[in-house]
């Protein structure tokens with residue numbers, strides 16, 4: 001299993017180019033299932049979850065091509081000859097986002113069999129709202145042998161438009177229902193829809209494919225189903241979480257970096273908190289110049305749905321708080337078990353206590369390097385950030401979690417002058 005080894009203490013300096021968003025690319029790749037024509041995508045990040053999704057789509061029968069062999073971010077997909085409508089346990093257990101094939105397969109193929117994702121490190125993460133929404137659209141769904149087995153209603157074999165109000169805001173739930181509704185018979189209204197930019201990016205692609213969607217970017221999406229969708233070209237939006245992660249890295253390790261190819265407008269909540277922490281930022285249309293000298297100031301925050309502070313940035317900003325001056329309280333409201341990095345940050349010398357869904361960080365003057373273990377994707381990123389700020393050598397084990405969601409992180413950090421290597 002690969003590890004990352006780093007020697008902390010040197011400030012970051014230089015430019016970093018942000019890749020396409022993992023959480024936009026995954027649903028967007030699944031949208032190819034909605035048509036027999038080709039979908040051409042650019043700015044697809046080259047990371048493990050994308051590779052897993054491409055493998056799953058190929059198993060289903062999608063033809064995947066890289067038109068330019070030297071550029072993995074440029075992908076063409078054609079689902080004209082789908083052989084199967086099944087996502088196996090083997091695939092789903094490695095990537096929960098596999099659930100995103102359920103809506104499109106059901107809408108286009110009229111049946112789908114998708115392994116029920118289990119709980120994962122950060123929480124139970126049920127998919128009851130995806131199922132409830134599809135049932136409201138007329139699907140018959142049974143859970144058998146650990147699989148969701150779904151069929152469209154006969155005799156017309158199409159899902160039908162429905163008014164759906166989810167019990168909570170769910171990102172992939174909104175995406176699954178949005179894709180299913182695009183090919184349904186009649187109008188679907190999704191209330192309490194997720195407003196995350198990645199949902200908006202998927203909706204923009206669907207519109208290019210011929211879907212009729214209004215309310216994009218709001219919590220009420222109205223989808224007038226169409227009989228057929230067609231091919232389209234699309235460029236995936238930049239990854240706001242990757243950009244935020246590099247901003248936290250410079251806030252913790254110090255230095256000055258230019259974050260390029262990002263969308264600052266999707267990072268408002270993160271920028272506000274990092275400004276409070278003392279990170280100096282100049283913001284352009286698609287770049288952020290950030291510099292930090294001295295210790296950051298502690299900043300309290302709570303995670304919530306977009307546009308509030310993202311849960312996917314909680315661990316990284318906690319790493320900044322670990323070495324800040326002062327105390328911060330960090331409240332996680334989205335996932336019930338997303339504090340596993342706390343114990344590992346404490347192994348590096350941090351002073352963080354957990355009380356229910358709140359972590360209380362008492363900033364320390366310095367962290368000291370140690371061997372730590374990554375437990376999930378963003379926990380891994382927080383340990384890398386802490387390792388870059390720590391004195392001495394840190395080794396982060398189990399970085400397959402990090403590789404799921406970051407496109408060449410250690411190479412990008414090396415370009416910023418970090419002393420970091422991958423150990424096979």
Ligand SMILES: CC(=O)N[C@H]1[C@@H](OP(=O)(O)OP(=O)(O)OC[C@H]2O[C@@H](n3ccc(=O)[nH]c3=O)[C@H](O)[C@@H]2O)O[C@H](CO)[C@@H](O)[C@@H]1O
Pocket residue numbers: 023026097123124125126127128129130131168169170171172173198311312334335336
């Ligand atoms: C691939 C992807 O885009 N992943 C993101 C997506 O995950 P994901 O879409 O899985 O997260 P959700 O928005 O669905 O989850 C939000 C909350 O709702 C609960 N819930 C959700 C659905 C459901 O049917 N029932 C239910 O109870 C979840 O357990 C969680 O507590 O949004 C999360 C919240 O911003 C991010 O952390 C993930 O990075």
Ligand SMILES: C=C(OP(=O)(O)O)C(=O)O
Pocket residue numbers: 023096097312377378405
């Ligand atoms: C939790 C995350 O991803 P996923 O939903 O794919 O597990 C994440 O990106 O931080």
